[in-house]
Amino acid sequence: MGEDFAVIIRLSQFKPSAYDTKLANTPQEMEAWLNPLADAGVDILHCSQRRFWEPEFEGSDLNFAGWAKKLTGKATITVGSVGLSGDFFGAFAGQSSDPTSLDELTRRMDRGDFDLVAVGRPLLSDPSWVKKIKENRTGELKGFSKEALGELVLD
Ligand SMILES: Cc1cc2nc3c(=O)[nH]c(=O)nc-3n(C[C@H](O)[C@H](O)[C@H](O)COP(=O)(O)O)c2cc1C
Numbered sequence: 001m002g003e004d005f006a007v008i009i010r011l012s013q014f015k016p017s018a019y020d021t022k023l024a025n026t027p028q029e030m031e032a033w034l035n036p037l038a039d040a041g042v043d044i045l046h047c048s049q050r051r052f053w054e055p056e057f058e059g060s061d062l063n064f065a066g067w068a069k070k071l072t073g074k075a076t077i078t079v080g081s082v083g084l085s086g087d088f089f090g091a092f093a094g095q096s097s098d099p100t101s102l103d104e105l106t107r108r109m110d111r112g113d114f115d116l117v118a119v120g121r122p123l124l125s126d127p128s129w130v131k132k133i134k135e136n137r138t139g140e141l142k143g144f145s146k147e148a149l150g151e152l153v154l155d
Contacts, residue, residue: 049080066113079118
């Protein structure tokens with residue numbers, strides 16, 4: 001591919017069957033994992049977490065995307081329970097989530113921890129989610145229910 005083609009790689013520290021297990025247990029281990037990818041030409045690291053606000057390592061509040069950016073200098077995407085009270089494993093177990101504030105997300109983004117934010121479930125239940133955020137219509141945001149996994153919601 002050409003130089004102007006952005007390569008994004010999705011990364012996860014955990015497995016759905018063992019989400020307390022991490023591939024990298026220290027920043028040094030994460031560096032050894034991610035820097036070869038950065039050197040090979042990956043442009044953006046998409047760092048999957050269950051809850052974006054959880055620190056990746058002790059001693060700093062940086063999340064996975066925050067550490068990935070700090071260690072590689074590459075742009076990063078954060079994801080995981082943005083705008084929702086419960087995580088996506090709970091959704092598959094039938095638990096509902098309510099809309100939550102984006103203040104912690106914007107605090108981290110304004111600090112430069114990551115460059116982009118991905119959302120999963122909010123868009124499945126509400127295709128207007130981004131538009132509502134942009135227009136500050138936070139009172140109109142919807143939560144996520146197990147029924148939303150079984151239906152296609154269109155604007
Ligand atoms: C119905 C559904 C299907 C998903 N399928 C995939 C998938 O195939 N590959 C993947 O990497 N993540 C998948 N995910 C995880 C999402 O990409 C995302 O990481 C997760 O939903 C957390 O974001 P959220 O809290 O905004 O929903 C899926 C999530 C949902 C709800």
